[in-house]
Amino acid sequence: MPDLTDKQTFSDQDALDFHQHPTPGKISMAPTKPMATQRDLSLAYSPGVAIPVIAIGKDPDKAYDYTSKGNLVAVISNGTAILGLGNLGHMASKPVMEGKSVLFKRFADVDSFDIEVKTTDPDEFITVVKNIGDTWGGINLEDIKSPECFVIESELQDLLDIPVFHDDQHGTAIISTAGLINACYLTGRKLEDVKVVLAGAGAAGLSSIALMKAMGVRAENTVIVDRDGVVYKGRPTGMDQWKAAHATDTPHRTLAEAMVGADVVLGLAAKGAITKEMVASMAPNPIIFAMANPDPEITPEDVLSVRTDAIIATGRSDYVNQVNNVLAFPYLFRGALDVRARRINHEMKIACAEALAQLAREDVPDEVAAAYSGRKLKFGRDYIIPTPFDPRLIWYIPPFVAKAAMDTGVARVSIDDMDEYRASLRERVDPSAALMQKISSAVRAAPNKRVVFAEGEEPTVIRAAWGFKQAELGTPILIGREDLVKKNAAEAGLDFDAMGIEIVNARVSDRNVEYTDWLYEKLQRRGYLRRDVQRMINQDRNYFAASMLARGQADAMVTGTTRNFNMVLKEVRRVLDVEGDSLIGLSIVLAKGRTIFVADTSIHELPDAQELADIAIQAAATVRKLGRTPRVAFLSYSSFGNPPGERGDKVREAIRILDHKGVDFEYEGEMPPELALDPALRANYPFMRLSREANVLVMPALHSAAISTQLVQALGEATVIGPLLVGLEKSVQIVSLGASVSEIITAATFAAYEEGVTVEFEPVDEDVAPHPSAAAERSMAETATKP
Numbered sequence: 122m123p124d125l126t127d128k129q130t131f132s133d134q135d136a137l138d139f140h141q142h143p144t145p146g147k148i149s150m151a152p153t154k155p156m157a158t159q160r161d162l163s164l165a166y167s168p169g170v171a172i173p174v175i176a177i178g179k180d181p182d183k184a185y186d187y188t189s190k191g192n193l194v195a196v197i198s199n200g201t202a203i204l205g206l207g208n209l210g211h212m213a214s215k216p217v218m219e220g221k222s223v224l225f226k227r228f229a230d231v232d233s234f235d236i237e238v239k240t241t242d243p244d245e246f247i248t249v250v251k252n253i254g255d256t257w258g259g260i261n262l263e264d265i266k267s268p269e270c271f272v273i274e275s276e277l278q279d280l281l282d283i284p285v286f287h288d289d290q291h292g293t294a295i296i297s298t299a300g301l302i303n304a305c306y307l308t309g310r311k312l313e314d315v316k317v318v319l320a321g322a323g324a325a326g327l328s329s330i331a332l333m334k335a336m337g338v339r340a341e342n343t344v345i346v347d348r349d350g351v352v353y354k355g356r357p358t359g360m361d362q363w364k365a366a367h368a369t370d371t372p373h374r375t376l377a378e379a380m381v382g383a384d385v386v387l388g389l390a391a392k393g394a395i396t397k398e399m400v401a402s403m404a405p406n407p408i409i410f411a412m413a414n415p416d417p418e419i420t421p422e423d424v425l426s427v428r429t430d431a432i433i434a435t436g437r438s439d440y441v442n443q444v445n446n447v448l449a450f451p452y453l454f455r456g457a458l459d460v461r462a463r464r465i466n467h468e469m470k471i472a473c474a475e476a477l478a479q480l481a482r483e484d485v486p487d488e489v490a491a492a493y494s495g496r497k498l499k500f501g502r503d504y505i506i507p508t509p510f511d512p513r514l515i516w517y518i519p520p521f522v523a524k525a526a527m528d529t530g531v532a533r534v535s536i537d538d539m540d541e542y543r544a545s546l547r548e549r550v551d552p553s554a555a556l557m558q559k560i561s562s563a564v565r566a567a568p569n570k571r572v573v574f575a576e577g578e579e580p581t582v583i584r585a586a587w588g589f590k591q592a593e594l595g596t597p598i599l600i601g602r603e604d605l606v607k608k609n610a611a612e613a614g615l616d617f618d619a620m621g622i623e624i625v626n627a628r629v630s631d632r633n634v635e636y637t638d639w640l641y642e643k644l645q646r647r648g649y650l651r652r653d654v655q656r657m658i659n660q661d662r663n664y665f666a667a668s669m670l671a672r673g674q675a676d677a678m679v680t681g682t683t684r685n686f687n688m689v690l691k692e693v694r695r696v697l698d699v700e701g702d703s704l705i706g707l708s709i710v711l712a713k714g715r716t717i718f719v720a721d722t723s724i725h726e727l728p729d730a731q732e733l734a735d736i737a738i739q740a741a742a743t744v745r746k747l748g749r750t751p752r753v754a755f756l757s758y759s760s761f762g763n764p765p766g767e768r769g770d771k772v773r774e775a776i777r778i779l780d781h782k783g784v785d786f787e788y789e790g791e792m793p794p795e796l797a798l799d800p801a802l803r804a805n806y807p808f809m810r811l812s813r814e815a816n817v818l819v820m821p822a823l824h825s826a827a828i829s830t831q832l833v834q835a836l837g838e839a840t841v842i843g844p845l846l847v848g849l850e851k852s853v854q855i856v857s858l859g860a861s862v863s864e865i866i867t868a869a870t871f872a873a874y875e876e877g878v879t880v881e882f883e884p885v886d887e888d889v890a891p892h893p894s895a896a897a898e899r900s901m902a903e904t905a906t907k908p
Contacts, residue, residue, distance in 0.1 A: 140216060147219040148226075148234070153189070181255070182533070185461055194233045194454055195257045196221045199246055202266035202289070205391075205414050211237040214264050221263055221288075229451030229515060230549040231458065233261075243269045251280045258458045259284040259465075261450060267324040268361050284457045284465040290328035292446030295453070295470055296506060297387060297410055297434075298332045299477035300444060303505040304432045306478075308406040310384065312337035316404070318383045320376055320418060321390030322347035322364050329387055330367055332474065335467055344371055344379040348390075351379055377402075384408060388418035395419040401427045412436040412444050432502050441503040448507060449473055452514055456522025459542070460532035472525035476518045480507050484584055484613065486863055499614055516546040556709065556716065556842075557867065559748060560874050561594060570595040570873040574865075575666035575680035577601035577624065580609050582682055585865035587615050590622055592866075595873045598623045598675060600662040627665035633658055636668040640696060663689060667696035670851040677872035679865060681855040686723060689855050690846075697849050703735035706844030707743055708830045717798075718744050718751075718817045722826040722844040730774030737779065737819050741786040743847050744817055754797035754815035755790025756825075761806065762791075768821045775819075787811050794818070845871055852876035 140146065155161050163169050173187035185191040200214035218235030225233035238249050246265075250273075254260060260283065262274055270287050277285040305312055317338055319326050322345050330343055345352040345367050349359040354368045373379040380386055380399045388395055388411040395411060395418040403409075409424055411417035414436040421433045421440050434442035453473050457465055485498040489511050498504045507514060520539050526532040536542045544558045564570065574586045577599030583606060586597035599606055603624045610617045617624070627633070633655075641654040657664040662680075669675040681689050706723025709716065720740040725732050733755065741751035755772045762769060772791035779788055789811045795802055797815040820826035833839040845868075846855055852875040854868035 147223045191258050192232050193257050194231055194259045194261055195236050196233055196261045196263055197236045198264045199238045203264045211239050224447050225451050229455040231454055243272050247276050254281040259454050262287040270324045271363055282463050284462055286465050288446055288450045290324040292449045293325040294328040294332040295449040295474045296444045297329045298474040300434050300506045302478040303481055304408040313339055315384040316342045317385040318379045319345045319387045320394050326389035327363055346376045350374050388412055390418055392416035397423055397427045400424050407431045410434045442505050445509050447509045452518035453522055456519035460523045460526045461534050462526045463531045468529045469522050469525045472521040476521040480517050515550050516543045564594050564873045570676040572869050572873055573598045573666040573669055573675045573678040575600050575662045576682050578605050579682055581862050583610050584613055584862045588866050589869050594870055600625055600627055600666050602626050627662055628659050663692040667693050671696055677852040677876040679854045679869045679872050682860050686855055693853050697851050699848050700850035701848050702738045704848035705736050705739050707740055707847050708843040710839050710841050712839035719826055719830055720819055726823045730771045733775035734778040739848055740817050751786045751817045752811050752815045753788040753817040755819045757791035757821055760792055
């Protein structure tokens with residue numbers, strides 16, 4: 122085996138084992154329709170399949186409606202240029218092509234299968250792909266050597282009426298161009314003024330320089346160098362039509378000469394092609410993209426030993442600023458497929474590059490830091506390109522691509538509502554997106570809510586307040602010392618003065634006396650002296666923030682990032698009373714297309730019968746407010762008394778209490794989870810009162826509720842929101858210790874929603890409520906303009 126890199130973090134055997142076990146390869150097929158009954162089989166195959174066959178026979182474009190064509194991409198190679206390993210044959214390319222298919226699915230929910238073609242003849246390759254091309258919604262060519270790849274792509278684009286995209290060329294071009302846009306922005310340059318040197322005149326290099334020219338780099342400011350030296354006009358050897366198109370009038374004949382005074386060097390050649398001396402000769406603040414894989418033309422360590430002012434990118438994940446094609450091709454195809462594009466044109470590639478550059482300038486979610494061992498990412502010299510694990514890529518990039526396709530006339534269909542399209546993209550990779558879109562839309566449509574962020578000096582809380590404000594979800598109020606809040610905000614790249622976010626210092630607030638007098642009157646017969654209350658108001662932000670709610674200076678509150686749940690709840694409860702039947706914790710579990718509400722997951726340790734009934738009433742009311750028709754199941758290890766036990770007795774008593782109250786929702790119990798969630802198993806219990814599967818599960822005890830929700834989340838089988846705090850007289854949400862920015866924003870959104878949002882949703886009986894047309898991520902739509 123070749124020695125790929127001295128920084129490899131796994132052994133060769135690890136890689137072989139990964140690809141072999143537990144099932145050889147990296148992809149498989151999963152059906153999208155049920156095959157459980159004879160009727161299913163009749164519809165899927167004979168005779169039902171004849172109906173779409175006839176329809177497609179009359180109109181081949183109907184294949185987009187009745188088959189998977191519209192979400193299907195072929196990854197095709199002949200193995201003549203596999204990674205940096207050369208021509209190892211078509212079957213040696215299969216692990217790479219399978220990997221590409223996995224990336225399509227993982228990052229953009231695009232179905233993809235690999236095809237390895239046993240020929241090195243371009244004409245024969247073209248014939249094969251042309252004859253199977255109509256099967257797919259798009260074709261991704263991969264690992265085909267230059268210059269044949271140019272001919273193959275160009276001819277297939279003319280022969281087929283679907284996007285044909287050679288990723289080795291254009292993927293690298295898009296990412297490197299996005300990086301160049303931001304590197305120029307950081308160094309105060311304009312694209313039309315930079316002098317660019319390209320080391321390596323292969324497919325990726327020539328495509329990169331072509332896209333950069335389309336973005337504004339002037340042809341006379343470029344120099345291309347291949348293994349024979351500078352590509353200049355009139356060079357007699359080593360030329361072809363693709364190199365000739367980029368040849369310039371220049372006196373330079375070597376890479377070392379070309380790099381003197383250059384602003385940018387693009388390395389798409391081989392290890393060692395660029396030396397320290399060459400880097401030292403470049404202009405101030407040089408931009409160095411050493412993108413050869415697996416080993417760059419020059420390492421960042423060598424660059425920094427001679428130039429501390431350089432902006433550096435490589436193709437590797439173990440250095441900052443990775444030029445990784447996975448940032449482009451999944452989302453480029455996602456946008457193209459969603460408008461049934463006939464091709465991927467220059468304008469779509471430019472739109473993708475500009476969107477990537479803009480995204481890198483936005484505040485980076487905590488989920489990204491978690492994927493990179495907690496490394497904090499912030500727009501700057503070490504972060505000019507988004508990272509592959511940024512969860513925003515799926516909904517940020519494709520809309521720009523789709524719009525460019527529509528604007529240039531290559532789209533078969535149009536997307537009329539881009540906000541709704543963004544929302545649908547989020548749902549592809551985030552099961553909670555539909556629910557959160559519904560809640561967020563209701564909060565935006567309601568009168569503006571003032572939400573207090575009690576731990577306002579914490580960087581994550583500051584960023585969450587910023588995101589909450591930017592998304593137009595309400596008015597955030599940060600509790601903290603103004604100088605420290607603004608200092609931490611500035612370090613995160615946020616300008617609070619420009620955004621107009623309110624900061625309140627509890628210690629010097631002019632409402633301290635008012636809050637102290639009011640809270641002392643409430644607590645004086647519970648063992649508190651006035652000085653105790655004064656200290657609480659002055660020194661504890663939870664008491665101060667909760668008092669703001671109680672006295673009407675704010676509508677809702679979010680806290681919990683720096684203290685455990687029980688401590689925070691005790692503090693809040695001293696200020697705010699329970700309103701309604703019960704105070705409960707309600708967790709929302711989203712799994713396999715279902716939305717399940719679980720209670721109580723944070724308050725009642727061992728609820729008695731009355732408390733179980735109250736939990737059910739409170740949970741059902743909340744679920745109805747969230748737009749669902751509640752169907753409550755009281756869970757137990759037993760099924761209607763078998764086997765008997767104390768906890769089952771309490772559940773049965775809770776049922777009797779609800780019977781006596783005459784509540785307006787369905788309920789039943791006691792039963793195990795399978796009976797609650799699968800009506801097909803109820804043949805032995807014809808008396809059950811649930812009309813269909815339950816969507817509200819009342820647990821017999823706190824430990825069972827907490828363990829079950831945490832277990833499914835830990836196994837990766839579900840997305841869990843909450844527990845949400847329901848039942849206080851004012852809306853307060855308590856997040857977990859160390860909560861992420863997105864978790865805090867979610868909690869703040871629910872807090873604003875709970876506090877008097879009057880927008881009503883029509884109750885639905887589906888497992889997953891349809892998402893409304895919403896102003897999804899409105900701030901992105903308004904700010905993501907051309908850099």
